Amino acid sequence: MRAIATNLAGRRGASLLFSGIGFSLTQGEALVITGPNGAGKSTLLRVIAGLLDADSGHFALHGEDELALPVSEHAHYLGHRNAMKRELKVSENLEFWQRFQASETAEGLSVDAAIEAVGLTGVAHLPFGYLSAGQQRRIALARLLVSARPLWLLDEPTAALDKASDKLFADLVRAHLVQGGMAIAATHQPLGLEQVQTLELSGVHSTVADGQEAWA
Numbered sequence: 001m002r003a004i005a006t007n008l009a010g011r012r013g014a015s016l017l018f019s020g021i022g023f024s025l026t027q028g029e030a031l032v033i034t035g036p037n038g039a040g041k042s043t044l045l046r047v048i049a050g051l052l053d054a055d056s057g058h059f060a061l062h063g064e065d066e067l068a069l070p071v072s073e074h075a076h077y078l079g080h081r082n083a084m085k086r087e088l089k090v091s092e093n094l095e096f097w098q099r100f101q102a103s104e105t106a107e108g109l110s111v112d113a114a115i116e117a118v119g120l121t122g123v124a125h126l127p128f129g130y131l132s133a134g135q136q137r138r139i140a141l142a143r144l145l146v147s148a149r150p151l152w153l154l155d156e157p158t159a160a161l162d163k164a165s166d167k168l169f170a171d172l173v174r175a176h177l178v179q180g181g182m183a184i185a186a187t188h189q190p191l192g193l194e195q196v197q198t199l200e201l202s203g204v205h206s207t208v209a210d211g212q213e214a215w216a
């Protein structure tokens, strides 16, 4: 499987935020998008997720046979918000996501195993709204585990996490990559991952640094 962005441009209102963005990821690879507030990181992620139209260019996922795969069925999108109902139990929230994002080809973890994987054993019965901000973010990360999807799209995934949880998050992403997954993350904080491509949005124009195969 490959994720390929070609000459992507994104606009908000009258402002062209980025243009000429291109990168290519294969299984086991990650891309980290950096840049100052307002540079367009969230906008780019939403374009990649198919939640916003690109101004030009396109993003596509290709399977082994090179056929295009629907991004909406093969990606997890974790935005700034956790997308959980405060009044529902943690387990009920995760069970909803497990059903809603079930994959025909691969199974995720059980709800209990996912809660354990983010280090919060014992909170399944609590309303999501009872948890601290960092605990809520960790349960939002558990959502990535209860159904298996190859591409993780992560917007500020470590916001509100403490140092120990930062490491836990990096371990989760590393395990996902080792299993053949891909990840694209917008962040202000280093994610503690090695071997990532980086894409810097400057807010004026975009440049790509380092990346094995990234270009802009």
Ligand SMILES: Nc1ncnc2c1ncn2[C@@H]1O[C@H](COP(=O)(O)OP(=O)(O)OP(=O)(O)O)[C@@H](O)[C@H]1O
Binding pocket: 012, 013, 017, 035, 036, 037, 038, 039, 040, 041, 042, 043, 044
């Ligand atoms: N719904 C919207 N309508 C109009 N403009 C918007 C909308 N959402 C975002 N913008 C503008 O688009 C620009 C880029 O926003 P975006 O959220 O993509 O930036 P970002 O790089 O993710 O920022 P941050 O680091 O603060 O999260 C900002 O100037 C913002 O005001």
